[in-house]
Amino acid sequence: MKKIALLGFGTVGQGVFNILKEKKAELKKRGFDLEVKKILVRNLNKVKDFDPSLFTNDFEDILRDDEIDLAIEMTGDLENSYIYISKLLKAKKDVITSNKSVLSLHFEEFLNLSKENGAKIYFEAAVGGTVPVVREVKALSIFNKIDKIYGILNGTSNYILYNMFENKADYSEVLEKAQELGYAERDPSDDVLGYDMRRKLRILMSIIGGGKITEDEIEVFGLDKITKIDVEYLGENYRVKELALGKFNKNKFVGLVEPALFKKDEDLARLDDANNMVEIYGDYFEKLTLKGKGAGRYPTASAVVCDLIDLLSGNDWEISSGNDLINENKNFKASYYLRTKGDFPKDLIASQEEFKGYKIIRTKEILRSDLIKNIKDEDSFFARIEEND
Ligand SMILES: NC(=O)c1ccc[n+]([C@@H]2O[C@H](COP(=O)([O-])OP(=O)(O)OC[C@H]3O[C@@H](n4cnc5c(N)ncnc54)[C@H](OP(=O)(O)O)[C@@H]3O)[C@@H](O)[C@H]2O)c1
Structure with missing residues (x-):
């Protein structure tokens, strides 16, 4: 029996908990005999309706528990999650995280801690939601030369632009709707200014390039300046999408997150709702397209559970690092x-x-x-x- 801990019991945390509970027997039959032993939350009052013996608000309870050697971080708390993940890896406990902010900020440090301590870190849900882009990029970049990655890695921005073009919605109205539906945060800046997508691109590009590409090295322009006038002028033939683009030519790279214009019948142009879509180009496989839900309780939780299965199956492909990469954005x-x-x-x-x-x-x-x-x-x-x- 593998005993694990969940850090965070909100949208994603409860999704993971429910899947592991509902699918316990199926998972066990396939060799994944799992028990959630402890769950970390901030406020114990909020989880009164669940078995109280599962919950703690003291991280040390999990860190010190020798039976727990894997924790899934889903708190979204930037400062504390850094402490949790570092301490877990140093204590040789494996980590899965859905938290892109902490990962983007400390990616190389986490990879080093993981290597030094022989503990694994998996993070699919932090990048493409349910779209398995990290898994593919990790595997493909071992033996392919990936020269381009391209796509929509933020559901909120796609939801806004899709509704502005297809349903002639107003920017602020559709943003409000996205907030109501739980796609966009109360402060939607990270989504509409492209910062969320930049974090994800920085992680993917660092894996592909085998070296550090920071957020600052990726140029960004958000979608917040788009108006009905743009939709009116472009709408008959075109669609606008907030797009992440990473290009490599040997050790030179270009990294951009900015609006892009597509003919309206192209695949990316037709991506609807809060979906994500990524195209990856490489020498042997040529082109791979991945598409799916970028956010939401169960799509995200599903990606976390896939990480769990991969991790426990030993599907661990080392991410190379240390390459000197040259930023070519200026050209x-x-x-x-x-x-x-x-x-x-x-x-x-x-x-x-x-x-x-x-x-x-x-x-x-x-x-x-x-x-x-x-x-x-x-x-x-x-x-x-x-x-x-
Ligand atoms: N929601 C999505 O669709 C989605 C998709 C992809 C990735 N993610 C990422 O997944 C993470 C979690 O997102 P979420 O939507 O599930 O957030 P959420 O609904 O706000 O849930 C956060 C949970 O973490 C707990 N928590 C917060 N800070 C904590 C701390 N310092 N120590 C212990 N527990 C703490 C909260 O407990 P209290 O309620 O007691 O404060 C709550 O249970 C974020 O990094 C987010 O970016 C989310």
């Missing part, structure tokens, strides 16, 4: 859609028209840094054009 070129009231240099413009009091500009293929440098009006919106016909 990244593309054509952009730009809606602005400000002037823009004529020699960078491929075409321009007036629409509802704005300049709608299609730029030539230009350096992204030149685009950013030349945007004068802070309410401007831009999106990279992902087709060039």
